[in-house]
Every structure is written in C-alpha cells, then in structure tokens.
Amino acid sequence: MTYETLLVETRGRVGLVTLNRPQALNALNSTVMRELAAALKAFDADKEIGAVVLAGSEKAFAAGADIKEMQTLDFVDSYLGDFIGGWDQVAAARKPLIAAVSGYALGGGCELAMMCDFIIASETAKFGQPEITLGVIPGMGGSQRLTRAVGKAKAMDLVLTGRMMDAAEAERAGLVSRVVAPEKLLEEVLTAAEKIASFSLPAVMMAKEAVSRSLELTLAEGLRFERRLFHSLFATEDQKEGMAAFVAKRKPEFKHR
Numbered sequence: 001m002t003y004e005t006l007l008v009e010t011r012g013r014v015g016l017v018t019l020n021r022p023q024a025l026n027a028l029n030s031t032v033m034r035e036l037a038a039a040l041k042a043f044d045a046d047k048e049i050g051a052v053v054l055a056g057s058e059k060a061f062a063a064g065a066d067i068k069e070m071q072t073l074d075f076v077d078s079y080l081g082d083f084i085g086g087w088d089q090v091a092a093a094r095k096p097l098i099a100a101v102s103g104y105a106l107g108g109g110c111e112l113a114m115m116c117d118f119i120i121a122s123e124t125a126k127f128g129q130p131e132i133t134l135g136v137i138p139g140m141g142g143s144q145r146l147t148r149a150v151g152k153a154k155a156m157d158l159v160l161t162g163r164m165m166d167a168a169e170a171e172r173a174g175l176v177s178r179v180v181a182p183e184k185l186l187e188e189v190l191t192a193a194e195k196i197a198s199f200s201l202p203a204v205m206m207a208k209e210a211v212s213r214s215l216e217l218t219l220a221e222g223l224r225f226e227r228r229l230f231h232s233l234f235a236t237e238d239q240k241e242g243m244a245a246f247v248a249k250r251k252p253e254f255k256h257r
C-alpha cells in the first residue's frame with residue numbers, strides 16, 4: 001500500500017510509522033488518521049512484526065488536529081458526519097505501540113501520543129491541550145487519558161490554560177516513560193521496540209491487554225482478568241521454551257506460538 005501522509009517501513013520485527021506532513025507540522029486530518037489506522041491494522045496482521053513505533057519529525061510529533069480542515073465545520077456537519085469518530089482506532093492496535101515524541105505534541109497530537117502504549121520523549125518535546133485557545137475542548141480523549149496519566153490537578157491546569165509542558169515536567173507527571181537527548185530519540189525507541197519484539201508475541205500482547213484493561217476494570221475484575229491470561233500462557237510453546245531456556249542457562253528461542 002502507498003501512503004500520502006505517512007512513511008511506513010519495517011526494521012526487523014519492528015514496524016515504524018512516521019507522520020509526514022512537515023508543511024503543517026504533522027497536523028492530523030482525515031487522510032492521516034485513515035492511513036494511520038490502515039498501517040497499524042496491517043502491522044497487527046503481520047506475523048513478522050512484534051512491536052510498532054509511531055514517530056513525527058524533529059520539530060513536531062503532531063501540532064494537533066488540522067485547524068484549517070475544522071474551521072468551517074458546523075455542529076450538524078460534525079455530528080452527522082461523526083467528525084473524528086474513527087480517529088481512536090489507534091488505541092485499538094493490538095501490538096505494542098510506542099510514541100517517539102520530539103517537538104510539539106499539541107491537542108490531537110498529544111492525544112495521539114496518549115493512545116500509544118507509552119511515550120518516549122526527546123528533551124525538546126512540548127505537550128499541551130491548547131484547544132481552549134481555539135474556542136473548543138479536547139475531542140480525541142485529552143480530558144480522559146490525560147487526567148488518568150497525570151491526575152486531575154495537572155490535567156485541569158493544562159486543559160483550562162492551554163499552556164504547554166516540557167519533557168521534564170511531562171516525565172515528572174507520569175505522561176512519558178523516559179526523556180532522551182534529541183539525537184538519541186529514534187535509536188532509543190527502536191531499541192525498546194526491538195527488545196519487546198524479541199519476546200513471545202502472545203505474552204507481549206496479553207501483557208499489553210492486561211495493563212490496558214487496568215484503566216477500565218475494578219481491581220477485583222482486573223486481577224481475575226490478569227490471572228486468566230496468565231494461566232492461558234501455560235498453553236503456549238513459548239512458555240515451555242522460556243522456562244526451559246532459563247533452567248538450561250541459555251537464550252530462549254521464541255516461536256511466537
């Protein structure tokens with residue numbers, strides 16, 4: 001498949017998707033989001049892929065939803081057309097998805113990064129939900145995922161003032177898992193993705209599913225769900241291989257089965 005707004009490639013068992021609308025700081029429009037959903041679906045279906053990285057440019061991961069595309073929308077058009085309705089498809093990806101954020105991750109850009117499983121940021125990253133400055137509010141999950149990630153006080157601060165927070169503040173707040181030098185960002189993220197992709201794919205996908213469900217279930221439900229997944233992994237060849245390799249003091253050779 002050819003993409004108009006993305007660069008899509010593979011690095012061993014890692015899929016790499018790079019947003020590619022530099023003239024608009026990777027502003028997200030319908031084409032970007034449709035292509036992104038298709039690229040992630042293709043990687044989900046590809047048995048040779050164990051993890052996916054989503055990156056932007058050095059200046060911008062994404063500067064938000066495309067304001068030029070949105071400005072003439074009215075309520076009836078946006079409601080009947082379910083504007084941005086399918087844009088959360090990214091959060092439905094089943095394989096681990098890591099956001100590599102450099103520069104601006106604003107509005108929909110911050111929300112897109114938060115749909116990924118974790119965010120590794122460059123020291124230059126700036127996160128924010130500036131929709132309030134445009135007369136609207138976050139619409140791709142910012143009020144929900146940001147609050148779960150950083151807590152009510154900081155989420156209210158960011159959503160109500162529209163200010164940006166830098167990478168150090170985002171790391172302290174728990175929005176990003178690590179901050180690295182700009183020139184090391186892609187290398188660091190690809191190394192993390194390669195490590196994940198080297199493990200048993202069923203175990204990796206179930207680990208993702210279990211952690212993701214923790215945000216939706218009660219503790220008792222979540223613990224039961226985790227236990228069922230844990231038990232089920234004893235039906236895989238990779239559990240036998242992983243534990244046999246440990247006992248034999250050798251490297252496991254996972255078959256992803």
Ligand SMILES: CC(C)=CC(=O)SCCNC(=O)CCNC(=O)[C@H](O)C(C)(C)COP(=O)(O)OP(=O)(O)OC[C@H]1O[C@@H](n2cnc3c(N)ncnc32)[C@H](O)[C@@H]1OP(=O)(O)O
Pocket residue numbers: 023024025027028063064065066067068084104106107108109111130131134137138139140
């Ligand atoms: C998801 C939902 C429901 C909502 C949203 O996401 S609303 C959008 C939230 N994002 C923003 O409000 C950020 C808008 N952008 C900026 O504030 C600035 O561009 C900046 C601070 C990120 C960078 O400023 P800088 O001076 O370095 O660059 P610009 O000259 O402003 O931008 C370069 C080029 O990109 C176009 N651009 C930037 N952001 C967007 C955007 N969100 N939508 C459409 N186009 C965008 C900008 O217009 C300029 O293009 P032109 O030179 O052709 O005007």
